[in-house]
Amino acid sequence: MENFFKNIFTKKPKEEGNFDYRNPNPERIRELLGIRNFESVSNEKLHELFRTSDLMNSYENLYTTTGETEMGGGKYQQGKIETKKGNVREILMNKMISEEILKTLPTVYLGSGTDIEYPLTIGSRNIVMFDPIFQNPEVRKKLFTRIEKSIKERLSGNLSNEFSFSFDFGNGDESVKVKIIPEYYTNKTSMELPEQIGLVIMFASQNEEKRIYIGDGLKNKIIDGGAILTDNTLTKIKNKQEESTELGK
Numbered sequence: 001m002e003n004f005f006k007n008i009f010t011k012k013p014k015e016e017g018n019f020d021y022r023n024p025n026p027e028r029i030r031e032l033l034g035i036r037n038f039e040s041v042s043n044e045k046l047h048e049l050f051r052t053s054d055l056m057n058s059y060e061n062l063y064t065t066t067g068e069t070e071m072g073g074g075k076y077q078q079g080k081i082e083t084k085k086g087n088v089r090e091i092l093m094n095k096m097i098s099e100e101i102l103k104t105l106p107t108v109y110l111g112s113g114t115d116i117e118y119p120l121t122i123g124s125r126n127i128v129m130f131d132p133i134f135q136n137p138e139v140r141k142k143l144f145t146r147i148e149k150s151i152k153e154r155l156s157g158n159l160s161n162e163f164s165f166s167f168d169f170g171n172g173d174e175s176v177k178v179k180i181i182p183e184y185y186t187n188k189t190s191m192e193l194p195e196q197i198g199l200v201i202m203f204a205s206q207n208e209e210k211r212i213y214i215g216d217g218l219k220n221k222i223i224d225g226g227a228i229l230t231d232n233t234l235t236k237i238k239n240k241q242e243e244s245t246e247l248g249k
Contacts, residue, residue, distance in 0.1 A: 038086030038248045041093075049092050050121065052168040057150040058117040059085065064203065083232065084203065087247050088121045096234055096245070097199060097227055099123055105198030105223060110185045112201075114143045116178070117150060119201060122229075123169060126177045128193065134182035143180075187215060197221045200228045 041049075050056040064080045091097055107124035109115070112131045119127045133139045140159040147165055148155055155165055161180045166173040183189045200214065200222060214228065219237070222228065228235040235244040 038082070038090060041089060046089075049089060051170050054151050054168045055121060055170070057152070058120045059088065061146065061149055062088070062117045062121065063115060063146075064113075080203075083248065084118055087229070087232070087234075088118070090247050091122060091229075091234065096236075097122065098225055101198040101223070101225055105196055105226070106179075106194045107199040107201060108193060108197050109201040111203070114139060114146055115203070116143060116146055118203070119199075120150065120167065120176070122199070124176075124199065125167075125169075125174060128179045128181060130181045130183070130185045130189075132182055132184050134180045140180070187217060193218065193221060195221060196223050198223060198226045200226075202228075202230050 046059075047056070050059045062081060062084050064084060102123040103125050106126045106128050107119045107122075108128045108130065109119055110130045112129040113133060116127065116129070129143075134143075137159060144155050144159065151165065151167060153166075155163075161182070162178070164175050164177045167176045168174070181189065181192055183192075197218075200218065202214075219228075222237050224237060224239065226237050228237075232247050233244050234247060235242050
């Protein structure tokens with residue numbers, strides 16, 4: 001990615017189509033970086049979508065480490081945070097994922113980092129976080145801190161691979177279960193996944209080979225009506241067929 005930014009900002013001055021390297025168009029750069037534009041919403045609409053303090057705090061705290069260390073990092077990273085927030089708004093406004101599925105079946109987040117807010121704002125009550133960074137106890141503490149920042153309460157218990165906490169999605173406190181799998185996702189480690197899955201999330205997710213491929217073994221665990229949410233695409237599973245929708249524009 002570093003070379004990508006160098007190519008954008010250090011090429012010899014020239015014009016190619018509508019892209020002028022001497023005076024880069026911000027919208028063109030956003031397009032090249034895969035940063036989408038989403039419909040703006042009013043504060044009133046935001047409070048309608050995120051109708052409790054737990055939900056609103058989680059939405060406001062949405063974060064990503066993607067682009068954190070890249071050249072031009074701040075704007076790129078902020079753009080990816082905007083993308084996550086836009087994805088959540090579009091999914092909720094259009095009721096693109098069944099709330100019943102999010103309530104009753106696990107959401108599996110591959111390459112999650114400590115980003116608990118993303119599945120929470122979508123409505124997930126049972127979250128499996130797949131990432132080797134959780135081998136570090138300090139990262140587990142950071143995850144607890146992020147949760148506490150959203151619910152404004154101290155979490156009790158130890159930093160185990162499975163824990164739960166209370167969260168208000170709009171009908172009073174509900175239990176959210178979290179399972180940590182401190183490994184890269186591979187065909188081998190996929191055996192640790194639940195037999196039935198409601199939603200799979202990936203966002204710039206990587207394994208040791210710098211990519212994650214969702215094979216049939218994982219897809220077959222996603223129930224009818226479930227979905228896969230990648231960077232900018234929501235793919236619904238219906239009658240074992242895939243229907244993809246691009247989020248943003």
